[in-house]
Amino acid sequence: MKKGILVLTALALLFAALPATADTVVLRLGETHVADYPTTKGNYEFARLVEERTGGRIKIEVYHSSQLGQEKAVIEQVQFGAIDFTRVSISPLSAFAPAFDALQMPYLYSGEEHMWKVLNGPIGEEFLSSLEPANFIGLAWFDSGARNFYNSKKEIKSVADLKGMKIRVQESKLMMGLVSALGAVPTPMPFGEVYSALQTGVIDGAENNWPSYFSTSHYEVAKYFTLDGHTRVPEILIASKISMDRLSKEDQEIIKQAAKDSMPYQIKLWKEFEKVSEDKVRAAGSIITELTPEALVEFQNAMKPMYDALSPELQEVVKKIRDVQ
Numbered sequence: 008m009k010k011g012i013l014v015l016t017a018l019a020l021l022f023a024a025l026p027a028t029a030d031t032v033v034l035r036l037g038e039t040h041v042a043d044y045p046t047t048k049g050n051y052e053f054a055r056l057v058e059e060r061t062g063g064r065i066k067i068e069v070y071h072s073s074q075l076g077q078e079k080a081v082i083e084q085v086q087f088g089a090i091d092f093t094r095v096s097i098s099p100l101s102a103f104a105p106a107f108d109a110l111q112m113p114y115l116y117s118g119e120e121h122m123w124k125v126l127n128g129p130i131g132e133e134f135l136s137s138l139e140p141a142n143f144i145g146l147a148w149f150d151s152g153a154r155n156f157y158n159s160k161k162e163i164k165s166v167a168d169l170k171g172m173k174i175r176v177q178e179s180k181l182m183m184g185l186v187s188a189l190g191a192v193p194t195p196m197p198f199g200e201v202y203s204a205l206q207t208g209v210i211d212g213a214e215n216n217w218p219s220y221f222s223t224s225h226y227e228v229a230k231y232f233t234l235d236g237h238t239r240v241p242e243i244l245i246a247s248k249i250s251m252d253r254l255s256k257e258d259q260e261i262i263k264q265a266a267k268d269s270m271p272y273q274i275k276l277w278k279e280f281e282k283v284s285e286d287k288v289r290a291a292g293s294i295i296t297e298l299t300p301e302a303l304v305e306f307q308n309a310m311k312p313m314y315d316a317l318s319p320e321l322q323e324v325v326k327k328i329r330d331v332q
C-alpha cells in the first residue's frame with residue numbers, strides 16, 4: 008500500500024514537471040532593450056505569430072532588459088543553444104561573423120531607403136544565410152535608424168572637437184576603429200553600463216540613435232548630441248542553429264516566415280518612436296548640433312581609411328552594396 012502511494016506521488020511529480028502537453032515547446036529570446044522599445048515589441052510580434060501559426064505548440068518567451076545577459080554574452084549562448092533566439096545589433100555580431108562589418112561601414116548608405124533595398128534584396132538574404140557556419144540562423148532585419156555622437160562635455164561641431172574624448176563603443180572592432188579614426192579614444196563596454204560610466208565621468212560620451220539615447224536616459228547625463236549620422240547599423244533577429252535543428256522542417260519554416268512578417272510592424276513602431284524620442288530629448292533640454300556640410304565632409308573623409316583597411320573580399324561586398332541604388 009505504502010509503496011503504491013509512493014509510486015503515485017512519484018508519477019504526480021513527474022507529470023507536474025512536464026510542460027502542459029508533451030509537444031508544447033517553450034523557447035527563449037534575449038533582448039537588451041526595455042519592454043516597450045520598438046525592437047522588443049517586434050520580438051513580441053514575432054512570438055505572437057509563431058504561437059498563432061503553430062496552434063500554440065511553440066511559445067517564445069521574450070526576456071527584455073538584458074535579463075538573460077548583455078548582448079555579447081547572449082550571442083555566445085545562442086551559439087551554444089543555451090538561449091534559442093536573440094535580437095541584437097550587428098556590431099557585436101561581427102565578432103562571430105566578421106563579414107557583417109561590410110554592412111555597417113560609416114556613411115555606407117545614401118539613406119534608409121538604400122539600406123532597406125540592400126537588406127531586403129539578395130545581399131541581405133546572403134548575409135542572413137551566411138551565419139549558419141557560425142551556428143546561427145539569420146531570420147530578419149529590424150530598423151535602428153542612424154547613430155550619432157553625444158557627450159557630457161561640449162558641443163561637437165567638427166572632427167577636431169572629438170580629439171582625445173573617451174567615447175564608449177559597442178564591443179566591436181569596427182566601432183573602435185571608427186572612433187579612433189576621428190581622433191577620439193574608444194572605450195568598449197556593454198550597453199547597460201553606459202549610463203553610470205557617463206555619470207561618473209569614466210567616459211565622456213557615447214554614440215547611438217535617438218530612441219536608445221532617450222530610452223536609456225543617457226540624455227540626462229550627456230546633453231550634447233551631434234547629428235553626424237556616422238552609421239546605420241541594422242538590427243538582426245537570429246536563432247540558435249542547435250535549437251532550430253531540434254524542430255521539424257515545417258516549424259523551422261513557420262519561424263522563419265513569422266520573423267520576416269514581424270518586420271513591417273517593428274519598422275512602423277521604430278519610425279514613430281524615433282520622432283517621440285527626438286521630441287522628448289529636445290524638450291528635456293539636450294543641445295542638438297547639426298553639422299555644416301563642410302564639417303560633414305570632414306567626418307566622411309576621416310573615415311575613408313577604414314574602407315582601405317577592409318579585406319579585398321569585404322571591399323567587393325561594399326562595392327556591391329553601393330551599386331544597389
Ligand code: BDP
Nearest residue numbers: 078095096177198215216219
Ligand atoms: C542600440 C541597439 C542595441 C545595441 C546598443 C548599444 O539597439 O542592440 O547593443 O545600441 O549601443 O541601438 O550597445
